[in-house]
Amino acid sequence: MIPPAPQDDAPAAASVRRNTARLAEEARQMHELFDQAPGCMIVFTGPDHVIEMANPAHLAFTGLSRDIIGKPAREAMRRGYSRGFGKLLDQVYRDGRSLVIRNTRLLVTRVPGGPDEEAFADFVLQPMKDASGATYGIFCQGHEVTVEKLAADELRASREQLRIALQAAQAIFDNSHDVICVVGADGLFRQVNKHAERLWGYRPEEMIGRCYLDFVHPEDRETGSALGKRLMAGEAVKPFTNRHLHKDGTAIPVMWSAVRSKTGDAVISIGRDMREHLAAEEKLRQAQKMEAIGRLTGGIAHDFNNLLAVVIGSAESLADSLEDRPELRSVACLALDAAERGAELVSRLLAFARSQPLAAQALDCGAFLANLSPILERTLGAGIAVELEVAEPGLFCRADRTQLTAALLNLCINARDAMPAGGRLTIGAARQAAAEPGGAEMAVLSVRDTGEGMTPQVHARALEPFFTTKPEGLGSGLGLSMAHGFATQSGGRLEIDSEPGRGTEARLCLPLTAAPTAAAEPALSAGIPPQRRARHVLLVEDDDLLCEQVRRQLTGLGLRVTAHRDGRDALRRLRAGADIDLLMTDVVMPGGLNGRQLAEEARRLNPALRILFTSGHTDEPATGALPLDARAAFLPKPYRRAELARKLAEAFGDQPVAAIGG
Template identity: 45%
Template structure:
């Protein structure tokens, strides 16, 4: 008898329980998915990429907005700090200048009264304090220009060791007997190229600050050293070039400074001294002078550990230096029929200068601006020299006036006078800074005409 196999269970014929599980999973497969074992369809990938791109775009826009908000906040903070510094600067200038102007005004008023009363012997007694106040005002403007790196320097090769050694007696008298001065000089041959008078002033300012930091006495050390800086050492130091430098350090054993004070020490008119005991311009003047001279200034301090200020100036090849006379000679009388064209928009200043030149025998033509000066020349006036202020009104500055005059009178000697040379002058120009003594002007005019 033939055996016929029993038919299997229906579920078994279709794969049994395992097959049923697979069908269950198929029913729950994501819409649009391909067959089992296949990857996502192209349209699904595109949708996922688009969604992710949109998400990243939203994150990027959010980040940009956050950066813009932070930059705006930083800009607002910088503006606030700038306005605070401007307010401090203008307040300090107004305070100091008003004090000086009061001294000048009071002295001149008393001198005028004594002259009117016929007590002429007492007039000079009150004119001298007025002159002293004027000198202090001139010094204040120089310190401000030094901070702004706008003062006109007269750089010459300077032996830093000799300069420091030569200042030793002055520094000792300034700091007093309770502070011991020590000099640690490198005894090198290298020179620095800078304005020696401004370097002396900067070092004296540092010594005075050191003295004030040691009211109970202590030790003040001034040292010099040859140092070399690479480009990496000078990152962030605008105007300073890699190479060899001479470092002049001033170190005290005072109380030192906290970090918040160190961050502001170079700001003009910032001071921790009591009112009347400091202008707050000492360190800012040092900073401006050093940077304008192509150097770097560093300050190191900590509470209880004293302070060191390091002035670093570029080395310069040794050059023979001619010593200038200590006292200026009295200007000589003018040569026969020498005419000077004097251009200055400040009437009082121009008239006083013209009067002194006339006393010495010069013929002086006066003009308040460039067009007036050129009108004199175009009218046939003969001149032997031009003396002109740099900052002039009515469309022509001093340089433009000089160029126009030399077009009409080639080779004529020029002398610029200025309170602030914001205009760039030709290299090698003769310049005299206001305020100046009238005899200084006369000597410069005499020397220029003698070289003609």
């Protein structure tokens, strides 16, 4: 048998070489593509996920070095592995299914040795399988999405801020106490908030699509139209006020702030109802006017009081000297009566001017009104039914008893005159809550009638002195102004509510105070010198006529008198050691030293010195509270000789008048 001829292996070997070279070239190209890929690539093999390959992009992104090649992932990627990356690798290796991971948060070191930075990346983990389908490794491909992630977060935050801003704007639009409206270029309402119904009386849906000029007062429409055109032209317009018409025809002043919208096709306006503001301004103007009138009235009344004191004293002395001439004595008595009527008028003027001397004390409001009620029943007549309402027994106010009685009587007489056909008058006492946060509660003494009520015009002038709606000769016009002045001087206020046909309620709001505690009566006789000599009075009065008149009265009562027109001269006399038993001083004096200050200096020199203050006008800022005690008394001007004698007796320690000159 002949053996086969030997074959030539050269072609096969050449083919193998070519294939090997081709595969090597393909592998080189694949490695080159792997290394040049812009995204992260890494190859893990085996269940321990040993890193077989990692491209430069991945190393640059994570800050790792090529030292990780050949190391298990748990060792080479400690930080990422500990955050759960290893569990994801285990899952893909075990299940053999791909896994997509988005917005993975990583801590990377972009510069060797530099600080950690927060970064985000998307990854795809793909299982690598052999011919039998078994997983032998994982191919990880990813790319950084830090910029996109931060941009998306910023966009979400911006959208959330916009949502909140829109909600806030809508809340402001819906709940604002001002009118907010949007008017298009055609002059028609596009949007109107809920407050429009309170201002105009129309629901928002009734106004949408209507011209804004339909709601403007006819006399203001031309101006309103011109302003609207200026705004639509983009011109800046200062806040302005015009009148709008309520559904019921009422004219309402509204202040507007308006701007053109950014789109240029509408005007956005905010309007505020100015009725309360204008009413407050009018109230302030009225208060300022009353304050000015009060200052003028107080100054005139004070000077007039001094003149009346001279007239009363002189007329009284003249009448006493004409005991044996009755015709002439009657003339002197007539002058005396007229002067005393003038003094009463001045007293009411001073009450209005808040310049009347007050002796405030704690008064039980309920008991005070209960005692006043029988007097009112007799004073007001049978046609007026008097009722008493005390909401809180044991409520105490701080006020001058005499002046409070006069103020309430005036209010009740006004109420009676408002009910010519008879009616019901209710006097009451109640507690009033603080008018504003941090304010004080007040005790309220009220007078309510069922009379005619006041028109707005009369109500606006009710507190003006000498203003009256009564026929000539039936009223002085000082009742309410006196009550107002008394309440203000007492630290309170007078409130008046009235409408035509619904009667009037006047409320004296006075400071609350605690109930007084029982105290022992002071020993008025303590410290009276036992000498039998005539008492020595240091008289200080800046009015020359009055000073001479009082000096004569004191001398007539058996007292020795030294008179000075200036407080500083009197103080020098005291410092010189004069044997003065009583200082009788005016309260308000020129020269920089008023009566209170003089008394304080005198008491430092002689603590036992008796003092009698006298005044027809107490300027509280200048004088402060008078230091009244067991050795000090107060006598308001003008006064008669008997009143002077009683106050001297009180100041000297309740000695009988005849014993003063002892």
